Amino acid sequence: MVEHDDEPLNRLRASDPATGSHPDLHTLRRRIAQKAPASQADTATALRDEMFAGPAIRAPWVAAAAVLALGFGAGGYAVGAQQGPSGGTLAAGQTDEPSTGSDDGDGGGDGESPALQGLERSVVGHDSASATMMADEPSAESGMGYAGGDGQAWDPGPVRLVAGPGLPTDHPTGEVRALMSDEDPQAFLAAWAERLPFDGLRPKDGAAEDWFGGDVLYDPDGSRILSAGVDGAGGALNFSYSDLLADPYCADMYSQMPEAEMDQMRKEFTDAFGDDVALPDASQCKDTSGPAPSADEAIAQAKEFLATTGLDVSAYELRVPDYQDGTVNQVMVEGWPEDSAPNGQLNVTVTVGPQGVTNAYGMVGEMRSLGDYALISATEAVERYGQREFGMEYGITLDEDVEPGLTDATTMPVEPSVQMPDPSPVEPGMKIPMLLKEKVVTGAELTRGTIWPNTGGPLEVPAWKLTTEDGMHYAVLALADESIDWQSWGD
Known part of the structure; x- marks a missing residue:
C-alpha cells in the first residue's frame, strides 16, 4: 500500500x-x-x-x-485504476478497508477520504485488458462495490492471448454510435x-x-x-x-x-x-x-x-x-x-x-447511429489483441467496466496471489529473461465499448470481450479493417 x-x-x-x-x-x-504498463498499477x-x-x-x-x-x-488526469466484474474501478489512493465516508450529506468532505476517486483505467497486462474479480460479489454493506477491493485480479506482466477451441468464426455487423448535437x-x-x-x-x-x-x-x-x-x-x-x-x-x-x-x-x-x-x-x-x-x-x-x-x-x-x-x-x-x-x-x-x-x-447531445459496420470474428480478435495499434494505442473501455457501483470508494490494486519467477542471475551468454503469460481464450462475447478515434469525441463501438481460463477478460475493437480509415500525419 x-x-x-x-x-x-x-x-x-x-x-x-x-x-x-x-x-x-x-x-x-x-x-x-x-499508455501505462501494468507495472505502474500501484501509482497514481x-x-x-x-x-x-x-x-x-x-x-x-x-x-x-x-x-x-x-x-x-x-x-x-489520472493513472492507476483497474476494472472489476461489477463495473468497479480500482484506483490509487484508498485503503483496502470499506469506505467509511460520512452519510450526513453535509457535502464538506472528509479529510481522510480517498484522494483520487472515480478514475477509470482499463490496463491489465496488455493495455486494453480488464480484470474479472476472483471473489464473491460485494454486498451493499461492504462498501466495495465500486472499488473492487480484496480479490481484484490483474496481470503482473504482459499477456499473449491464444484462441481456444469453439470460438466464433463468423463475421457479424455492429452499430457505431456517437454523441451529437444540433x-x-x-x-x-x-x-x-x-x-x-x-x-x-x-x-x-x-x-x-x-x-x-x-x-x-x-x-x-x-x-x-x-x-x-x-x-x-456536429459533435456534442x-x-x-x-x-x-x-x-x-x-x-x-x-x-x-x-x-x-x-x-x-x-x-x-x-x-x-x-x-x-x-x-x-x-x-x-x-x-x-x-x-x-x-x-x-x-x-x-x-x-x-x-x-x-x-x-x-x-x-x-x-x-x-x-x-x-x-x-x-x-x-x-x-x-x-x-x-x-x-x-x-x-x-x-x-x-x-x-x-x-x-x-x-x-x-x-444525444446518441445517434452512424450505421452498421463490418466486424471481425472472435478468433480474429484474439490475434488482433497482439497488435500494438489495437492492444495499446486504441484500447477499448467496455460499457460494463464503467458502470457505477455501490460507492465512490476506491482502492489500491491488490497484489495477485500468483507465484512469480525469481530474478535470474546475470551470466555471460545467458538468454535475457522477460515476463510473458500465455493465456487461452475460452469465451467471447460481442458487446459495446468506447474508443477515442481521430474524431471530435469518443465513439460507442462494437467490441469483443475475450474471457480467459483464469476468469479475466480483455477487450478488443471489433470493427473490421475495411471499416477503419487509417490516417497518417506529416504528409
Whole structure:
C-alpha cells in the first residue's frame, strides 16, 4: 500500500472535474491509463484544475496555473485504476478497508477520504485488458462495490492471448454510435447569457478558438467566463461557467506563478480582449470565507443554475459524491440525465461555495447511429489483441467496466496471489529473461465499448470481450479493417 499525505492530495481533488470536457475526461483518463504498463498499477497521478474551470478554456494562464498542481483550470488526469466484474474501478489512493465516508450529506468532505476517486483505467497486462474479480460479489454493506477491493485480479506482466477451441468464426455487423448535437454554440451562449443575465466581451477574432476551443464571453467587471463549443464537426455541445476570482486557491495561483509567466499571461490576455481589459490581479481575489453549503443546498443551487442553460434539469439525477476537497468550503455536485448512463458523457458538474455557484460544466447531445459496420470474428480478435495499434494505442473501455457501483470508494490494486519467477542471475551468454503469460481464450462475447478515434469525441463501438481460463477478460475493437480509415500525419 502506498501512503499519501492527504492534505496536498485533497487540494488536487476536483471541486469541478469537468467530466466530459474537451476532450471528454473519462475517455482521456482511459487513454492515459492505457499508455501505462501494468507495472505502474500501484501509482497514481492526478491534476485537477479548479480555477478557470471549463471544458474548453485553454487560455495560456490556465495552462500555466495547471502546472502548479494547485487545482485550477479545465481537466483531470489520472493513472492507476483497474476494472472489476461489477463495473468497479480500482484506483490509487484508498485503503483496502470499506469506505467509511460520512452519510450526513453535509457535502464538506472528509479529510481522510480517498484522494483520487472515480478514475477509470482499463490496463491489465496488455493495455486494453480488464480484470474479472476472483471473489464473491460485494454486498451493499461492504462498501466495495465500486472499488473492487480484496480479490481484484490483474496481470503482473504482459499477456499473449491464444484462441481456444469453439470460438466464433463468423463475421457479424455492429452499430457505431456517437454523441451529437444540433446546437449552435454561439446561439446557445447568447441565450444562456440572457437568462443569467451575463454581460460580457468576446475575444478578438481568432482568439476564442485558439484559447478557449469555442465561443466565449468574458465579464471584465466580475472576472467571470461563459463558454460553449462543439466537439469536432456536429459533435456534442459542451458549456462552462467560471467565477475566476471566487476560487479558494485564487491567491495561491498568483503567489506561486513565476513573474515571467505572469507577464506573458497579462500580454496574451490583453491581446485577446483589448488593451483596456487587464488580467485580474491577486488583490481582486474574492473573500470566500463562510460555511460550506449542505448537500441539499448545493443541489438546489446547482439545479437553479443549470436551468439557466435551457436544460430540462428535472430529467437529471444530481448528487453530491463522496469525493470532495475537504480543505475548502465548496461542494461539488454532479449528475446525468436519468435515462443515460451514469458516469457517461452527458454529464453536468457544478461547484457551489458560500457565495453561490463558482464553476459549472455540462454537455448537450444525444446518441445517434452512424450505421452498421463490418466486424471481425472472435478468433480474429484474439490475434488482433497482439497488435500494438489495437492492444495499446486504441484500447477499448467496455460499457460494463464503467458502470457505477455501490460507492465512490476506491482502492489500491491488490497484489495477485500468483507465484512469480525469481530474478535470474546475470551470466555471460545467458538468454535475457522477460515476463510473458500465455493465456487461452475460452469465451467471447460481442458487446459495446468506447474508443477515442481521430474524431471530435469518443465513439460507442462494437467490441469483443475475450474471457480467459483464469476468469479475466480483455477487450478488443471489433470493427473490421475495411471499416477503419487509417490516417497518417506529416504528409
